[in-house]
Amino acid sequence: MKFGKIEKILKNIPHTPPEDGKILYDFIIENKCNNILELGFENGTSTCYMAAALDEIGSGKILTIDRKETIGIEPDIHALLKQTNLEKYVEPIYAHNTYIWELMKIIEEQTETRECIPIFDFCFIDGAHTWDVDGFAFFLIDKLLKPGYWVLFDDLNWKFAESHTLKNTTFVQNMPEDEKKSAQIERVFTLLVSQHPNFINHKIVNRWGWAQKKQSKFKTTEKNQTVVDLLYLKQSIIPDIFMILRKMKYKLKHVLKIFS
Numbered sequence: 001m002k003f004g005k006i007e008k009i010l011k012n013i014p015h016t017p018p019e020d021g022k023i024l025y026d027f028i029i030e031n032k033c034n035n036i037l038e039l040g041f042e043n044g045t046s047t048c049y050m051a052a053a054l055d056e057i058g059s060g061k062i063l064t065i066d067r068k069e070t071i072g073i074e075p076d077i078h079a080l081l082k083q084t085n086l087e088k089y090v091e092p093i094y095a096h097n098t099y100i101w102e103l104m105k106i107i108e109e110q111t112e113t114r115e116c117i118p119i120f121d122f123c124f125i126d127g128a129h130t131w132d133v134d135g136f137a138f139f140l141i142d143k144l145l146k147p148g149y150w151v152l153f154d155d156l157n158w159k160f161a162e163s164h165t166l167k168n169t170t171f172v173q174n175m176p177e178d179e180k181k182s183a184q185i186e187r188v189f190t191l192l193v194s195q196h197p198n199f200i201n202h203k204i205v206n207r208w209g210w211a212q213k214k215q216s217k218f219k220t221t222e223k224n225q226t227v228v229d230l231l232y233l234k235q236s237i238i239p240d241i242f243m244i245l246r247k248m249k250y251k252l253k254h255v256l257k258i259f260s
């Protein structure tokens with residue numbers, strides 16, 4: 001499916017905006033990703049952008065995991081997949097509690113004589129946004145991601161203290177100040193991913209963190225320009241301008257609300 005077509009359907013649905021959808025879409029096509037893992041789908045917007053890329057390639061599968069609480073949200077992933085006719089590329093899994101448990105099951109399935117055989121050629125993490133859950137998810141993903149392929153973290157700058165939906169909940173109010181005010185995914189990326197001996201070519205762009213799993217224990221050459229660098233070089237600046245305008249509109253709306 002061409003990007004313009006999927007963008008038209010998804011542009012007003014949270015959470016992935018079209019400019020990020022385009023990067024996911026181009027990345028998957030250029031790297032011919034075939035077996036994708038996504039942690040956190042909510043409405044299924046990012047999933048559909050990735051599935052549209054698989055449709056363009058002509059094959060592939062996305063295993064995407066969220067909590068059962070997302071069943072029936074408006075629109076839900078099944079409705080979006082049906083509307084876009086991309087159902088055959090996606091397998092949504094509803095975890096009872098957390099994707100961490102589902103990852104254990106995948107590792108179990110992939111284990112042959114005490115070794116976990118990696119299966120995914122791209123992992124997109126956009127779920128809990130916490131040190132404990134996503135920090136651990138990263139170590140599990142290390143076991144499942146094929147050498148040479150990429151992991152991508154969303155929301156490196158996200159903080160509980162700034163979340164409109166969560167900051168006033170008892171759970172967040174009772175949190176220690178540093179935990180509340182820390183960008184926990186940025187901590188995961190800087191302290192775990194960037195320091196991990198299996199990962200190279202770390203790159204932070206806006207709120208996204210990319211890292212590539214090393215080809216093998218013996219090949220450690222870091223390229224000057226990775227596929228991710230080239231991907232960003234190829235992007236048009238028009239979506240960036242739209243993103244800035246959208247942010248200005250959002251801020252202006254809030255300022256006007258305060259003064260009215």
Ligand SMILES: C[S@@+](CC[C@H](N)C(=O)[O-])C[C@H]1O[C@@H](n2cnc3c(N)ncnc32)[C@H](O)[C@@H]1O
Nearest residue numbers: 015016040042045046066067098099126127128
């Ligand atoms: C920001 S939303 C995902 C948005 C989606 N990737 C997109 O861009 O369209 C984060 C999702 O992660 C899910 N989530 C958070 N913690 C989780 C956990 N421990 N296990 C499973 N899902 C989790 C939430 O239910 C929520 O739907």
